[in-house]
Amino acid sequence: MKAEDSVMEEITSEKEAEESHRQDSVNLLIFILLLTLTILTIWLFKHRRFRFLHETGLAMLYGLIVGVILRYGIPVTTSVQQKTPLNCSLQSKPITSLLVNVNGKLFEYTLKEEISPKRIQNVEQNDMLRKVTFDADVFFNILLPPIIFHAGYCLKKRHFFRNLGSVLTYAFLGTAVSCFVIGNLMYGVVRLMKMIGQLADNFYYTDCLFFGAIISATDPVTVLAIFNELGVDVDIYALLFGESVINDAVAIVLSSSIVAYQPSAENSQTFDAAAFFKSVGMFLGIFSGSFAMGAATGVVTALVTKFTKLHCFPLLETALFFLMSWSTFLLAEACEFTGVVAVLFCGITQAHYTYNNLSAESRKRTKQLFEVLHFLAENFIFSYMGLALFTFESHIFNPVFIIGAFIAIILGRAANIYPLSFFLNLGRKQKIGWNFQHMLMFAGLRGAVAFALAIRDTATYAHQMMFSTTLLIVFLTVCIFGVATTPMLSWLHIRVGVDPDLDPASSSENFQVLQTDVSSSEGRSRTKQESAWLFRLWYSFDHNYLKPILTHSGPPLTSTLPSCCRPIARCLTSPQAYDNQEQLQEDDSDLILNDNDLTLTYGDTEITANGASGSHTSTAGFTGKRTHSGSEGQLDGDLDAPDHEYISRGTRLVFPLEDHVGMQ
C-alpha cells in the first residue's frame, strides 16, 4: 500500500509539472501569435504605405486587446493548488533555496519573490492572469540586451562622432536634469496627494527620484523609424538616436544609484551628503566599469578577428561574434556592473572596429542576426506592455499621479533640451536650430527601457503606482507622438530625403521626398564647418592608433608611433596597412576637412549628376539590400576596410574616391 501510494504521488506531482509546462507553452504561444499578427498587419500597412503606426505601437495595441480578452473574457479559474501560507520555523531571513520534507520525501524549492499580503487574494483568485506574467528579470536580462546591442551596433557612426559633444551633453547632463526635475515635481505631486488623502502607503523622496530616473529613459523608436524611412536630416537623426541610446545607459545606471542611496536615509527628507556622494561615486563607478567592460570585449573580438583568418568561415565568425558580444553582458553582470550598459558600448566598439575585420558574408550575417533578435525582442516587450496594462494584478492607477507625471515629463524634457541647446549653441559652429530643438523636445517618447526598469521591482505600493503610470506614459506617448511625427516634421520645416542610405526601392516611391531635398540643398553648406574639437581629438587618436591596432585599415603604426615602439608597432600592423599608407600620403593633411566634404555630399541626391550615385543605386538593388535600419553601418564598414578581396563586394567600385579618403 505504501509503495502504491508513493507511485500515485509521483504521478500526481509529474502531472502537475506537466500541466505547468503546458501552461507555459500556451502563454508563450499567445505572445508568438500576437507577434505573428503584428508582422502580418505591419506588412499590410507597409504594403499600403500606411505609415502612421509603427510596429511597436501595433504590437502594443494587439497586446492590449488580448489582455482585455484574458481579463474579462475568460472565466476566473480558482487555483487548485494549496496556497495557504505555511507557518514554518525559519530563521528571520528568507533563503533562496528551501528543502521541504514531505512525508519522508525531500523536495527542493527555489525562492521566486516576495508577495505582499494584499496580493494573496489575487494569487489565489486568478491563476491564468498570474501565469501570463513573466519573470521581471526576463526583460532586463534576455530581451533588453539584444535591443541595446543592436542600437549600438547600428549607431550611425560618422554623424554620431561628429555630434559627440552634443550627444553626450544631452545624454548625461540632460538625463540628470530631467531626472531631478521630474523627481522633484513628482515629490510635489505626492505631497499634494497626501494632503488630499489619495496616498495609501509610503512614497518617499527617493521613490520620486527613482521614478524620475526610469522615466527619463527615452526610446523614440517610432520617431526614428519614420526618420529613417523619410530620410530626415542626418544631424537631427544622429542627435536624437545618439541621445536616446546613451541616455538609456545613463538612466539605467542612475536608477540603480538612486536605489543605492535609499537605505542609508531613514528619514527620507533630510539630505545625507555622504550617501549622496556615495551614490554619485557609484554612478561613476558602474558607468565607467560597464563602459570599460564593453569596450574591452569589443577590442578583444577585434583583435581575434584581425589576427586569425576566421573570415574564411563565416559561420564560425558569426558564432564567435555573437558569443563574444553576449559574454560582455555576462562578464559585466558577474563583476556587478550593468550588463545592458556594457552591451551598448560593446556594440559601438564592434561596429567601429570588429565589423571592419569581418568577411563580407559575416557582416551581413551579424547585422541580420541582431536585426532579427532586436525586432523580436522589441515587439515582444511592446506586446507584453499592452498585455500587462490589463493582466498585471497590482495596478495602482491614480489620476492625480498620472496627470502630474505627464506634466512632469514634459517639463523635464523641456528643462533638458532648451537650456542645454542654448549652452551647446554657444560652442557649436553649426547651431542647433529651434526646429531641431522642438523636434528633440517632441521626440521624448518612452519605451522598452523605462518599462523594463519599472517592472524590475513592483513589490511596494510606490513602485506599483510608478509601474502603472510608466505603462500608461509609454502607451500614450508611443501612440500619440508616433502618429504625429510626420505632420510635426513638415510643420517644423525639417528637411527630409537626405539619408545617405535611403532605401532605393522607397526612394523611387517617394518622389516628393527627393524634390524636397533638392530645394533645401543650399542648407547643407552650413554643416561644412563643423568639426568640433572633441571630434577632431578623438578622430586623430582613433585614426592614428586604435584603427591600425585593431583593424586592417588606417596608416601603419610604424609611421604613427614614436620610433622607440617600433618592434611592437611592426608586429601589430597588418600587411595591408602599408598599402593604405601610400594612398593616404597625398591627402593626409586636410583629411578632416576632406572627410567633411565627402560625408556631406556622398549619397546625396546631387551626386546623381556625376553618375556615381546612379551606379550606387543599382548596386544596392543588386545586392538586395532592403533592410532599412542599419544599412548605413554596413556601407560604412565597406568603406572602412578596403582590404578583403571578395567578388561580391561590388559596392567598393562605386566610390573610388571616398574609399581610402573618407571614413578611415
Add this chain to the structure above:
Amino acid sequence: MKAEDSVMEEITSEKEAEESHRQDSVNLLIFILLLTLTILTIWLFKHRRFRFLHETGLAMLYGLIVGVILRYGIPVTTSVQQKTPLNCSLQSKPITSLLVNVNGKLFEYTLKEEISPKRIQNVEQNDMLRKVTFDADVFFNILLPPIIFHAGYCLKKRHFFRNLGSVLTYAFLGTAVSCFVIGNLMYGVVRLMKMIGQLADNFYYTDCLFFGAIISATDPVTVLAIFNELGVDVDIYALLFGESVINDAVAIVLSSSIVAYQPSAENSQTFDAAAFFKSVGMFLGIFSGSFAMGAATGVVTALVTKFTKLHCFPLLETALFFLMSWSTFLLAEACEFTGVVAVLFCGITQAHYTYNNLSAESRKRTKQLFEVLHFLAENFIFSYMGLALFTFESHIFNPVFIIGAFIAIILGRAANIYPLSFFLNLGRKQKIGWNFQHMLMFAGLRGAVAFALAIRDTATYAHQMMFSTTLLIVFLTVCIFGVATTPMLSWLHIRVGVDPDLDPASSSENFQVLQTDVSSSEGRSRTKQESAWLFRLWYSFDHNYLKPILTHSGPPLTSTLPSCCRPIARCLTSPQAYDNQEQLQEDDSDLILNDNDLTLTYGDTEITANGASGSHTSTAGFTGKRTHSGSEGQLDGDLDAPDHEYISRGTRLVFPLEDHVGMQ
C-alpha cells in the same frame, strides 16, 4: 528597531538574489568561453586541414577539461545557506508552488525537483558544482529544437525522398528492433549484476527498455560532417542522414511511450497486454499528432508566405518564419504531443514548401539564422556533456553495466542494419551494398538526443546509472568513431567527391577527391533505375496537388484537380503556375524518369564536359556560398521556384533544362 530589522532583512535577501544572479552569469560565461575556445580551435584545425576531430568532439573535450578543473581544482565551498530540511505539515503530495510565511512576510517558492536523500550531502557540500548544472528541461525545450529543426530544414530532399522507404524502415522498424534488442540484453546484464551483487537498488525491465529507447537515438553528426566535406556518395548520405533524423523522433516518442507503460505494471516481469497496447497506441498517437502539428504549421506558413507579398520585407518574412517554426514546438507541447518531433516535421515541410515562397534574401537569412542557432546549441550540449562527466553529482559508473551496454548497442545496431538491409534489398532495384551496410553499422554514433533524453530524469538509481553510461557512450563513440570515419570510408571503398553541392573552395583543395570520383563514375549508372513505388506515389501527389496549392510552382491546379473543384482551384493557383504549365506540357509524360536522369548527373563531375557545371561552380563561388551544410537545400529551392525575378539568382541560368523538369 523593528523597521530597521526589516530593512536589513530586505537587504540581505536582495544581496542573496544578486549573488545567485552573479553566479548564474559566471556559469553561463564558462560555457561561452568554452564555446569561444572551441570555435578558435576548430578554425585552427580547419585552417591546417586537420579534419579528424569534429567541433562537437572538441567542445566535449574542452568541457571535460573544465569539468576536471571545477571538480578538483576549486576548493569545496560549503553552502552558507540553511539547508536542513523543513518538516512542514504538508499534504502528502508535493505542490508546485509554496507560500512560506517567514516572520510575517510571505515568500513564494516554486518546486525545483525532488532530491534523493543520498544527494543531500552533495547538495550541502559543493555549491559550485551544483550551480553549474543546468535545469534538465533546458536541453529538451531550448537547445534541442533548433538542432532538430535545422536537421529537418536541411534534409537533402531529393535523395531523401528517393530513399524514403528505406529511411523509414530503418528509422521505425530499425529503432524498435534496436530498442528491444538493447533492452533485453541489458536486462540480462542487470540480472547478472544482481547475481554478483553489483546492484544497489531496483532496476526494472521497463528501465532497461527505456535505456534501449534513449540509446537507440543515433546522432552521426561527426560522420555526416566528414561525409559532407568529402562529398560522399549521395545515397549513403541520404540513408544515413534521413535515418538519423527520423530515428531521433522515433526514439523520443518511444521512450515516452515506455515511460507510460511503466506505472501500470506493478510486478515488472509479467507482461501486461493491455498496458502494452496502450503504449503502442500512445506511440502512434503522439507520433502522428506531432507529425500533423508540424506539417500543419509548415503548411500555414507556406500559405501565408504564398498569399501575402511579405517577400518584399525580408526582415518581417524571416521573423515570421522563425515565429511560426517556434510556435510548432509550443503548440505541440501545449497539446501534449512532442514538440521536438513536431519541429522536425515542421522543418521538413518548411524546406519543401515555404522555402520556395520566400525571397532570395530570406532564404539565406533563415538558413543562416538556423545554422547559427544549431551550431551554438549543438556545441553547447556537447560541451555540457564533457563538463557533466565530472561535475554531475550522482554518477553511478558500473563497469559491468557499461561493458554490457557497449556490447548491447553494437548488437542492437547490427540487428537493426543487416536484417533490414537484407529485406530492403529484396524490394530495392538499387541494392544497398555490403560496404554501405557496414558504413551504416559503423555510423551509429550517439549524441545530443540520447543525452537530452537521459538527463531528463535522473531521480532514481536506475536512471542515474543509465545517464552515466549514456554519457560515456556518447563520449567514446563521438571521439573514436569520429576519428575513424575517413579511414573507414577508404577501407570500405565508398566513393567520395560526388556531392552535387560540393563546396567549390574545398573541391579545389581536395584534388585527389575529384580523381576518385572520375574512376568510380561507372558505378553511377546502377542508381538510374531506382524509382521506388513509394517515391512515385508521393511524387505525383506532391507535384500535382500540394506544390501548386502551397507554392508558386507546379502545374496549375485547374489542370490537375477534377473540373468540379474548378472555382477553388482557380483561387488557389498563383498566376505564375500558368506560365509553368506551358513549359511543362511537352515533357510531362515521362517526368519521373527524366527527373532521375537529370538528378543523377547534375552536379556530378562528368557534367563539366558540357560546360554547365563549370559555370555552376563559378556561380556558386560568386554568390559567396561557403556554408557547407544545407547548401543543397538552397539550390533545390532555387530550382523549385522559378518565379521570383531576382537578379541575384544567377544559379537559375545554369540549369536551363532541369529548371522546370527536375524537382517540381
